[in-house]
Amino acid sequence: MTFFRRYAQHYGALVGLAILGMVLLLALLAPLIYPVSPWQGVGEPLLGPFEDPAFPLGTDMLGRDIAAGLAYGARVSLLIGVVSTAVAVVIGVSIGALAGFYGGRIDDLLMRFTEFFQTIPAFAMAIVLVAIFNPTITSITLAIAIVSWPPVARLVRGEFMSLRSREFVQAAVVVGQSGPRIMLTQILPNTLSPIIVTASLMVATAILTESSLSFLGLGDRNMMSWGFMIGAARTMLREAWWMSVFPGVAILVTVLAINLIGEGLNDAMNPHLRGRKG
């Protein structure tokens, strides 16, 4: 059975993929649908949803289009989610691979270093990092990456430790392959499934973290984001519910979609679960 057929057996995973596809499309097409900057007031302030057909999701207190904000916010959310996860995976895989493969002192050192990051509350550290450097999209992405790599490192370390003693790895040592080459070509391909599954779930967490930072006013000043929209709307919660509800729903739906995809990937990639539903 091909990989996609196995993935498609998971009904929720297909729904997740469809939702994420729509969000991605929205993000890509945002400048075409809404040529005007989302920061620009374009209509009456505080229009409710469907009051004016030009602004189906309403406007905020400065007359900015909520729908345009959502479309541009999707770009920021997805961009930060993907890039910060990629950075975190690179850091986590490198540290985990070195620790798991070489063991001993190196393992001790790297794992104590990892624990150092794990013992600090992730969100608090992200706030501190963003506050120290100016809140730009780069610093936010890096801050999220820095707080989210430790679980990856732990996972990869465990996989490397168990694979290192496998006979095919021993065979690679015996034929004279060097350590880095064994790690990259022999062991790493065999750890990809759990890494991909974890990474897909980390994207969801990263989007949530970014939203939380923006909500607290630590977002990039030049980029519209879902978290910022909710943060800006909190003083108007009773007067203009739509200002916070729509971005909230956007976050919820996107994170849910990514989680569903992660679960689907897990089921499709985990050989132990294959045929479980048959």
Add this chain to the structure above:
Amino acid sequence: MDKETTSLLRVESLSIPLPAGLDRTYAVENISYELNAGEILCVVGESGSGKSMTANAIMGLLPSYLKPSGGRIVFRGRDLLAMSEPELERERGRSVAMIFQEPLSALNPLMKVGEQVAEVMLVHGEGDAAARERRVLELLDFVGLPDPASLRHAYPFRLSGGQRQRVMIAMALALEPAMLIADEPTTALDVTTQAQILELIRRIQAAKGMGVMFITHDFGVVADIADRVVVMERGLVVEQGMAADVLNRPQHPYTRRLIAAVPHREDGADRTDAGGETLLEVKQLSKTYRSGGGLFSKARVVKAVDDVSFSLRRGETLGVVGESGSGKSTLGRCLLKLTDVDGGEIRFRGRDIVPLSPGAFRPMRRHVQMIFQDPFSSLNPRQTIGRILTDGPVANGVPLAEAQARARELLGLVGLEPSAFDRYPHEFSGGQRQRVGIARALALDPELLVADESVSALDVSVQAQVLELLQDLQRKLDLAIIFITHDLRVAAQICDRVAVMHRGAIVECGPPAQIFDAPRHAYTRQLIAAIPGLAWNPRQAVV
């Protein structure tokens, strides 16, 4: 043996279909045999022959997707297949008991062994607590466990493999069943322990007059204990009869092929001289494992390799035999520098490789190659066979195109199709994978091959092919081979010299004729006496 003619169990044209999409339609097809009270019936066959399937059908242990489609299993006049689950539950343990291959996983690790034996009686509502306790002591004593009074309070992990298997047998005997099914009960055990367990099964069978159905893949074991034999191949019974007839005058070609493949020392086949120059010299090698041990506890120290010395010439095969834990695998790993060495010298082509750093040794690795034990974990599942075979030469500076051409050549040499080059390991059987493993080792044109239990995981006919391939390659390429094995029959068949290891030390070393016909060390004598089927010569059966 006066009850010889009473049929205890009759399997009548039993068929169990397999789910669609597998390589054959039936797990077992139209098989019939019977087991009489007071005899040992051996069901023998290779992996996938369906030999365990009937045992599971008798016990009602078939997985839910397998349902017998025809036939009957008549036990004392009643069809077991027609019985309801509650009825079967009463029969299980009381009339039919079973012992399994892996005594560690068959025992509950969190329960004392005495309680586990007593539990069998408890669930069948047998006796009161005091009576059960007496019976437990009696049983543990009967299966030859030392000091039953204290041993019954031990947890399974405290016992050795052989002792655990004895506990399993005690549990099986608790209710005096009329029939005992033993599914490869000695396969996971060392050869000396295996001999003791076989002896025990024979003794209790004679004492209790039970019918024993003994499932095994090993014809040596069959020769030791069987009264009658059923040979199975791919779900069919191909031959059955009295043990002496089947073993010494096999009729069916498959049986003949299997028996011909049983490893055995060829008479007078000792190669007198493999007269090459000395390739490897090991002097006073030692390796100690330390585990545990903190501030307040003493570390556990195991001398895995203890002052081992030997030498090996080109074109020679040295067998290293020993039981599990004897340090034979550690010795192999030391020779390849897969593990650190505590002391001694390993002179390869006159140069001591012990003090070399991993980086300094790497260019020399191509001369010393290894064939691994498990054909399933020794190939990277994510790489094609071609990639597996070229990785080594490429790492040693051979251009890729040249390495690929050589890899295709090697596939032919080890008897695989050229199309194997682009396929993945999971598409191959165990024997074929082991051939890939051998091709990988040969890709670097090594001078020394270390084969660590390289044929132990293979079926006997495949094992014979792989052994023949190795010997053939050795002659062609003038290889020196260190053959590590627990199976003395294999060592006797292919080695020029045999070294017997016991607790990390080589206790005796010499040509097979000396080791097997005139063993000097007490441990060697014990090992040789334990070889299953020692008195039986499979070569004479198929001449």
